[in-house]
Amino acid sequence: xxxxxxxxxxxxxxxxxxxxxxxxxxxxxxxxxxxxxxxxxxxxxxxxxxxxxxxxxxxxxxxxxxxxxxxxxxxxxxxxxxxxxxxxxxxxxxxxxxxxxxxxxxxxxxxxxxxxxxxxxxxxxxxxxxxxxxxxxxxxxxxxxxxxxxxxxxxxxxxxxxxxxxxxxxxxxxxxxxxxxxxxxxxxxxxxxxxxxxxxxxxxxxxxxxxxxxxxxxxxxxxxxxxxxxxxxxxxxxxxxxxxxxxxxxxxxxxxxxxxxxxxxxxxxxxxxxxxxxxxxxxxxxxxxxxxxxxxxxxxxxxxxxxxxxxxxxxxxxxxxxxxxxxxxxxxxxxxxxxxxxxxxxxxxxxxxxxxxxxxxxxxxxxxxxxxxxxxxxxxxxxxxxxxxxxxxxxxxxxxxxxxxxxxxxxxxxxxxx
Ligand code: HEM
Numbered sequence: 001x002x003x004x005x006x007x008x009x010x011x012x013x014x015x016x017x018x019x020x021x022x023x024x025x026x027x028x029x030x031x032x033x034x035x036x037x038x039x040x041x042x043x044x045x046x047x048x049x050x051x052x053x054x055x056x057x058x059x060x061x062x063x064x065x066x067x068x069x070x071x072x073x074x075x076x077x078x079x080x081x082x083x084x085x086x087x088x089x090x091x092x093x094x095x096x097x098x099x100x101x102x103x104x105x106x107x108x109x110x111x112x113x114x115x116x117x118x119x120x121x122x123x124x125x126x127x128x129x130x131x132x133x134x135x136x137x138x139x140x141x142x143x144x145x146x147x148x149x150x151x152x153x154x155x156x157x158x159x160x161x162x163x164x165x166x167x168x169x170x171x172x173x174x175x176x177x178x179x180x181x182x183x184x185x186x187x188x189x190x191x192x193x194x195x196x197x198x199x200x201x202x203x204x205x206x207x208x209x210x211x212x213x214x215x216x217x218x219x220x221x222x223x224x225x226x227x228x229x230x231x232x233x234x235x236x237x238x239x240x241x242x243x244x245x246x247x248x249x250x251x252x253x254x255x256x257x258x259x260x261x262x263x264x265x266x267x268x269x270x271x272x273x274x275x276x277x278x279x280x281x282x283x284x285x286x287x288x289x290x291x292x293x294x295x296x297x298x299x300x301x302x303x304x305x306x307x308x309x310x311x312x313x314x315x316x317x318x319x320x321x322x323x324x325x326x327x328x329x330x331x332x333x334x335x336x337x338x339x340x341x342x343x344x345x346x347x348x349x350x351x352x353x354x355x356x357x358x359x360x361x362x363x364x365x366x367x368x369x370x371x372x373x374x375x376x377x378x379x380x381x382x383x384x385x386x387x388x389x390x391x392x393x394x395x396x397x398x399x400x401x402x403x404x405x406x407x408x409x410x411x412x413x414x415x416x417x418x
Contacts, residue, residue: 054126067170072198095120098190128398132171167394207334225285250402258394279314
């Protein structure tokens with residue numbers, strides 16, 4: 001009986017080796033015949049550069065965000081992990097497998113293989129360091145405490161926060177964005193494999209953002225165009241200044257929030273009230289009272305009764321950096337949908353009718369979270385009409401170092417400074 005079972009196994013292994021030989025001939029390239037086009041034309045975003053990709057890169061349609069807890073005792077193990085992640089990221093973003101494939105079937109394989117044959121899909125991998133890399137439970141685990149940037153604060157608790165510990169924080173972050181969800185997830189999965197023994201996944205969140213074929217602004221799950229306003233000078237809004245540690249030069253601070261939206265409540269709300277809440281028209285995306293999406297908000301416009309056309313507590317008014325004396329942030333949000341969940345958040349009472357666990361994976365980059373997100377959201381969390389419909393259930397703050405140059409690895413400047 002056993003012999004009968006083993007026979008086809010031996011035969012098919014030879015077959016597999018031949019097939020694998022052909023498949024692997026392309027030196028681990030995921031895309032057969034990908035020799036002709038390079039760069040963005042081939043759907044490849046450059047991994048190396050002054051800044052990390054995935055911040056100012058035109059937004060891809062999918063995101064897989066992951067936060068890791070470091071379990072390594074030794075600093076060397078962290079360095080080895082970051083080196084391994086850099087090598088893999090270089091390959092993955094170029095449309096290759098995480099490591100060169102070999103024909104051996106005796107181990108688990110250098111790559112889990114589900115992205116073989118798929119396009120590079122403009123994959124970007126953007127890495128960040130959480131406060132726990134520097135100090136965790138009061139301990140300077142890796143001798144890096146003195147290099148923690150002042151801007152990498154412990155985020156304050158905001159009004160209405162209902163953060164779930166298991167979906168909050170993390171010592172390392174990876175934002176994988178791609179035009180194919182399988183490519184984005186595959187990339188994080190390879191990094192998680194490389195982390196076995198030195199870091200483990202703490203929380204993840206998948207997101208999507210579909211841009212209409214005519215190139216107009218994507219809509220979020222509330223049905224509104226989301227992403228209309230962008231900083232006038234993104235370079236000035238995003239890259240950390242020279243006042244922080246040298247290793248953060250050309251880097252940026254990422255604030256992530258997992259925001260659950262009460263879709264059931266929103267879907268029963270009059271469109272006119274939805275528009276008052278946002279401060280923009282739903283279908284055109286124009287500021288209230290105006291016709292075109294990209295017209296300035298005109299926050300000083302009043303109606304015949306001398307009331308502001310865009311209400312005082314409308315989302316866009318409170319979010320407007322100029323009106324708030326805050327620094328601009330670059331938003332890079334994705335919708336998420338984690339299926340139906342009838343048990344979470346049972347307060348306030350109307351939320352008990354919630355069915356979907358869906359909302360916004362809010363990602364924003366800035367020069368300094370203290371003058372960016374914290375300032376903007378500090379006011380919003382208290383007064384925004386949108387708060388009736390949303391609950392922040394998770395998130396984190398990560399310092400994303402500058403770009404990775406040829407021959408260097410992620411965080412090299414941090415570890416050589418210490
Ligand atoms: C589920 C939660 C949220 C939803 C559905 C949402 C949706 C929107 C929409 C539809 C707009 C108008 C279109 C645009 O300019 O993109 C907007 C603008 C904006 N939102 Fe949000 N948002 C959410 C949370 C947040 C949070 C937490 C912040 C934190 C600071 C924020 C900051 C902003 C800013 C800065 C603007 C641009 C304001 C301006 O025109 O100057 N949003 N948001």
